[in-house]
Amino acid sequence: MANLFDKQRNYVLGDPELLLLGSTELLAQWRHKGVGPAFYRLGRKIIYHGADLNAWAEANRVEMAKPVAKNG
Numbered sequence: 001m002a003n004l005f006d007k008q009r010n011y012v013l014g015d016p017e018l019l020l021l022g023s024t025e026l027l028a029q030w031r032h033k034g035v036g037p038a039f040y041r042l043g044r045k046i047i048y049h050g051a052d053l054n055a056w057a058e059a060n061r062v063e064m065a066k067p068v069a070k071n072g
Helices: 016-020 024-033 050-059
Strands: 010-012 040-042 045-049
Touching: 010 050, 045 050
Parallel strands: none
Antiparallel strands: 010 045, 040 045
């Protein structure tokens, strides 16, 4: 899969690229529930590493089943 995020970059809340995942509120809910991508908390600042975001996106990839062809 092509990387959605620059794997060498750190992203902070407010970066427009994070809107690919959802709103700031949704990311906060995921952090609270422990279901979102890995993050660093430095004081009150939340930081996401691009490689972690790509790994989380790949782990949550859904592949659709191919439709079965009908004969006749």
